[in-house]
Amino acid sequence: xxxxxxxxxxxxxxxxxxxxxxxxxxxxxxxxxxxxxxxxxxxxxxxxxxxxxxxxxxxxxxxxxxxxxxxxxxxxxxxxxxxxxxxxxxxxxxxxxxxxxxxxxxxxxxxxxxxxxxxxxxxxxxxxxxxxxxxxxxxxxxxxxxxxxxxxxxxxxxxxxxxxxxxxxxxxxxxxxxxxxxxxxxxxxxxxxxxxxxxxxxxxxxxxxxxxxxxxxxxxxxxxxxxxxxxxxxxxxxxxxxxxxxxxxxxxxxxxxxxxxxxxxxxxxxxxxxxxxxxxxxxxxxxxxxxxxxxxxxxxxxxxxxxxxxxxxxxxxxxxxxxxxxxxxxxxxxxxxxxxxxxxxxxxxxxxxxxxxxxxxxxxxxxxxxxxxxxxxxxxxxxxxxxxxxxxxxxxxxxxxxxxxxxxxxxxxxxxxxxxxxxxxxxxxxxxxxxxxxxxxxxxxxxxxxxxxxxxxxxxxxxxxxxxxxxxxxxx
Numbered sequence: 001x002x003x004x005x006x007x008x009x010x011x012x013x014x015x016x017x018x019x020x021x022x023x024x025x026x027x028x029x030x031x032x033x034x035x036x037x038x039x040x041x042x043x044x045x046x047x048x049x050x051x052x053x054x055x056x057x058x059x060x061x062x063x064x065x066x067x068x069x070x071x072x073x074x075x076x077x078x079x080x081x082x083x084x085x086x087x088x089x090x091x092x093x094x095x096x097x098x099x100x101x102x103x104x105x106x107x108x109x110x111x112x113x114x115x116x117x118x119x120x121x122x123x124x125x126x127x128x129x130x131x132x133x134x135x136x137x138x139x140x141x142x143x144x145x146x147x148x149x150x151x152x153x154x155x156x157x158x159x160x161x162x163x164x165x166x167x168x169x170x171x172x173x174x175x176x177x178x179x180x181x182x183x184x185x186x187x188x189x190x191x192x193x194x195x196x197x198x199x200x201x202x203x204x205x206x207x208x209x210x211x212x213x214x215x216x217x218x219x220x221x222x223x224x225x226x227x228x229x230x231x232x233x234x235x236x237x238x239x240x241x242x243x244x245x246x247x248x249x250x251x252x253x254x255x256x257x258x259x260x261x262x263x264x265x266x267x268x269x270x271x272x273x274x275x276x277x278x279x280x281x282x283x284x285x286x287x288x289x290x291x292x293x294x295x296x297x298x299x300x301x302x303x304x305x306x307x308x309x310x311x312x313x314x315x316x317x318x319x320x321x322x323x324x325x326x327x328x329x330x331x332x333x334x335x336x337x338x339x340x341x342x343x344x345x346x347x348x349x350x351x352x353x354x355x356x357x358x359x360x361x362x363x364x365x366x367x368x369x370x371x372x373x374x375x376x377x378x379x380x381x382x383x384x385x386x387x388x389x390x391x392x393x394x395x396x397x398x399x400x401x402x403x404x405x406x407x408x409x410x411x412x413x414x415x416x417x418x419x420x421x422x423x424x425x426x427x428x429x430x431x432x433x434x435x436x437x438x439x440x441x442x443x444x445x446x447x448x449x450x451x452x453x454x455x456x457x458x459x460x461x462x463x464x465x466x467x468x469x470x471x472x473x474x475x476x
Contacts, residue, residue, distance in 0.1 A: 100142070186253055
């Protein structure tokens with residue numbers, strides 16, 4: 001294994017694009033929609049290290065969601081698939097005669113699954129309230145506080161994300177304490193075609209949030225509404241269009257302050273359980289203080305599902321919140337709140353040590369939403385070859401979508417000879433389509449591949465079909 005990885009990076013850097021009918025260079029250059037596009041391709045036999053095909057393999061191209069592979073592989077290698085995020089339920093002050101003379105804290109360390117629709121427990125806060133009562137607490141004289149101080153919360157929304165994305169459910173703020181997928185559900189009135197769609201309700205209810213709807217009811221058959229809102233703002237604008245004549249129509253947005261919603265709901269659950277709360281629900285975003293943490297009493301610890309399960313959700317369904325939460329958690333240290341820069345440094349240091357050089361990459365986030373990210377197809381393929389021999393190879397490979405069968409690849413290569421033979425992560429942003437993963441050949445060989453097409457003269461759907469055709473040439 002050591003010999004394989006000490007030689008292979010040199011082969012990638014020196015790779016000469018293959019020429020001929022089946023080569024990536026001739027394939028994409030001969031197609032009208034990709035003739036002027038930025039194309040990067042790298043295909044390697046994982047067993048022999050042979051470069052099967054390559055063109056533009058060292059170009060720094062936006063990876064889109066294939067960047068999630070770098071985030072999830074780093075976490076698996078550093079922490080292992082059995083790792084669990086913890087959320088600490090703590091108290092300060094003293095407890096006597098059923099009265100907590102102090103505050104209750106919910107301190108987050110990055111778990112994205114709290115009350116998540118993906119793998120959370122919808123009754124979790126009710127269970128927490130029951131556990132607190134079972135500890136003999138009947139009254140809390142202070143506040144119920146969401147403690148977010150383990151991270152730098154000025155970076156809750158990555159500064160590299162686009163304005164058109166911020167405010168939408170897929171570009172939600174990311175905090176050490178998440179709640180309900182950090183998603184706000186807006187219910188609009190879908191009336192006759194050509195009419196406006198006013199706001200009917202929101203879940204959870206946020207009395208301090210103003211929603212301004214400029215959505216129209218049209219003949220579209222899908223949700224084409226977009227939400228806009230700056231980080232920390234108490235206003236959101238909803239624009240675009242929704243299908244007419246649907247009645248109560250749901251649109252998803254980011255939840256502006258998920259931790260505050262969590263402790264508000266927990267406070268309600270405590271009072272329902274018979275625990276009086278004299279104070280209020282508050283958020284603490286600044287004031288990282290390890291000494292103060294140690295002075296609190298830990299009442300109990302909530303553990304997330306395993307990292308392996310979380311990675312499966314990230315890669316199979318391209319979950320941005322889960323990916324960004326894992327990414328930001330990589331930057332946590334004992335002496336300072338976590339920052340994006342610390343996460344990026346830890347990723348770079350780890351892979352440099354393992355012989356996968358990502359020093360030339362441009363990394364901005366952990367989910368690939370930022371178009372400023374730049375990752376070479378050769379780097380992604382190097383990562384895939386490493387993970388093929390990793391102790392966590394099986395966990396990682398099972399997290400990838402299966403062509404024509406599951407996740408974001410459910411319709412990819414469906415009905416072709418490569419259905420069920422490609423396991424990969426897809427990536428899509430405006431004017432870009434990417435795929436990275438493994439291709440299983442009929443003769444038993446396994447190819448690691450990365451294909452990126454940027455700024456093609458065609459839709460992403462057309463580019464997807466072209467990438468499918470290219471991968472089919474590899475299996476001939």
